[in-house]
Structure formats: C-alpha cells, structure tokens
Amino acid sequence: MNLTGLALSNLRRRPARSILTVLSVTVAVAVLFSLLMFNTGYQSALKRQLQQMGVHLMVVPIGCPFEAASLVLEGGKIENYLDADAGEKIAALEGVAIAAPQLMQAIVRPEDGRTDIYLGVDEKTFELKNWWRINETDEQPSAALLKNPDSLVLGYDAALIEKREETGELIWVPEIETELTVSGILAPTGSQDDGFFYIPLKTAQEKFGHGDQLTAIQIRLTDPSLAPEIGDKLENMFPNAQVIRMEELLGSMTALMGSAQALIFAIVMVVIVISAVGVLNTVLMSVFERTREIGILRATGAGRTDVFTLIWVETLIMALAGGVGGLGLAAVGAPLIEKVIRAFVPMVPAGSVLQFEPKTAVICVLVVIGIAVVAGGYPALRAATGRTIDALRTE
Secondary structure: OOHHHHHHHHHHHOHHHHHHHHHHHHHHHHHHHHHHHHHHHHHHHHHHHHHHOOOOEEEEEOOHHHHHHHHHHHOOOOOOOEOOOHHHHHHOOOOEEEEEEEEEEEEEEOOOOEEEEEEEEOHHHHHHOOOOOEOOOOOOHHHHHOOOOOEEEEOHHHHHHHOOOOOOOEEEEOOOOEEEEEEEEEOOOOOHHHHOEEEEHHHHHHHOOOOOOEOEEEEEEOOHHHHHHHHHHHHHHOOOEEEEEOHHHHHHHHHHHHHHHHHHHHHHHHHHHHHHHHHHHHHHHHHHHOHHHHHHHHHOOOOHHHHHHHHHHHHHHHHHHHHHHHHHHHHHHHHHHHHHHHOOOOOOOOOOOOOOOHHHHHHHHHHHHHHHHHHHHHHHHHHHHOOHHHHHHOO
C-alpha cells in the first residue's frame, strides 16, 4: 500500500481545510524563525555594546580612588602602587581579553591654579579604547603616541586648556625637566578621557620616578557576564589591591537580556501551542469525517499500523509544507516582526538585529516535526484502535 500517495490524495480531497492547516503552520514557523533570529541578534548586539564600553573591571592599589580624588583636587601623592608584573598576571587569566596598565601622575600649576593629569599608557590602552581617533585625521592614537619616547597626545579638553591646535608643537614640562612633542590631539569623546595628557608608559615611569610601578590596570573581558567570577579571582590574586567592578551596569544589561529572552520564548511557546492545537483539530475532524472510510480500509486488509501511519503521514506532510512556507515567509516578513517586537523589548540597539544561524533553522524543523508527532498522534491512534464493525456502521 502506497501510504504517501494515499495521504496526498486524502489531503487534496479537502483542499480548503488542508490549505488552512498548512497556513497556520506557516505563520507559526515564520514567527518562530523570526523570533529566534531576533533573540540571537539581540543578545549579540547587547554584548557588542557592553564590549564597546571598554572597561569591565579595574584593579587599583588600596585607597587609590580616594587618593586619586585628592591628587586631582590638591595635588596629593599616591602612596600605593601596583607591581609591574600585575598586568601580565591578569592578562594570562582565561576570559581576559585586554589588561591595560597605566600610571597616573598629577602636576600642579600654582601660577594658574590648575592640575594637569598625565597618564602613562601603552598600546593596550588604545586597544581597549579602540574608538579613539586623532582629531580631523584617520591616524590611530597609538601610532601618534608611540612615535618616540617624548611624544604627547592631548585629550580634546587638555588641548583647549593648553591652547594647542596643531601637532608638532613643543611643550616644556619644568616639573620633570622634559620637552614633549605634541604628536596628536584626540577627537572629543565626551568623557573624562578628554582631559588627560597621554604619554608613553615607560616615559611616565622614568620621568616621574616610579620604576615599573602602576596606578591602575583596566580590564576588558571576552564576555562581560564573566565579571563577577573574574573579579573574585582578582581579589584573591591581589589582596593588597582593590577591584573596581562594573557589575551594577553589567548586571542590568545581562538581566535585560534575560528578560527579553523570557518574553520572546513565552511568545514562541504560545505560537507553537496554537499551531499544534490547530493541526490537531484539523486532523481529528478529518478522522471523524472518515470513520466509515477507515472502517472499509480495515475491512479490506489494512492493519492498525497502516491506518496509524496513514493519518500520521498526512499530518507530517501538512506540517512540513507549513514549515517550508514558514521559512520562506520569515525571509520576507522578519523585518516587520522585528518592528513589532521592538515595541515590547526595551533598549533594542539601533539597526537590524536579526541574525541567522544554521541552528535556528534546525530548531524550526524540529518544532515542525514535534507538532506533527503531537498533533497527529492522538487522531492517528484513535483511527487505528477503533472497532472495524463500529466504523462500518457509521453514516
């Protein structure tokens, strides 16, 4: 018995009902596929935003945040420093993408009542702040600063204070008896970074007499969600240092991702259940209408397994047809579905966040098969286990 051919013939005999069932599965799969693509892209986009924040953790000597405030306001000196190898130890930790060592030093100018903050940095700081650019050029700040040991890159506000507008100008710093060459001016960042005077780390350590000491190590992680775990490791590694965490903000962002994911999967479950119920209703009604026909099949030699398989194959054909149509519809309608979802999910990054992954399509196929198994199982079982004599008596 050609069950597949017979199943197709049965579906063609009831075109309206078959088409409506296929359409219900099509819509369900399209919504499911779009939601899964949105969820994947949304998670990735938020993680990119967290990465672009730059610093996820910072290690500083004990008391450094308070002493730094004193340093900025009154020219106080920091007494505690980190060892030079601290940066290398942190960089070796699994989950740490960048560990950028820094040395901060203030120079007080009594004549005009200002304090200039010099920040000794190396190329890792520029990897950490990869959005920095030299003003009105495409030159990388790292290339400008590391041209020679006496190079100086001015933050945008620092350049305004110094009244410097061009590179190549010389600045004499009497406190360290050094003449620095302005090799670049940072484009405005809108943050505290605009107020610093940046010099090479080795130059800062040498000129300010701190050997290999550091005042801070700024850290970017491969995954921001690792911040609590790595923060605990750092506290154990450096008992005489403080670990400044960004957990409050990171926690809010990761909680946001979790809430959005819960909302999306709640919608997915509703869609799947509605689709399964629709298919179940269609197949079950078909079984009721064909009770006599099924009885004739049984009386002419068809076994219970044949009847069960026939009904289940009909369900599977409709589900797979709907699945294929759903994937095609998603390719066209996903942007519209994304627009609707944005109204319910907060802080969605700008631009399309739809992101296709092969596993998304696999999940949709598995869901379609699951719908066929669940929605077709009971009607098929009912048709296969009914008494032949009762079926033949049915009008």
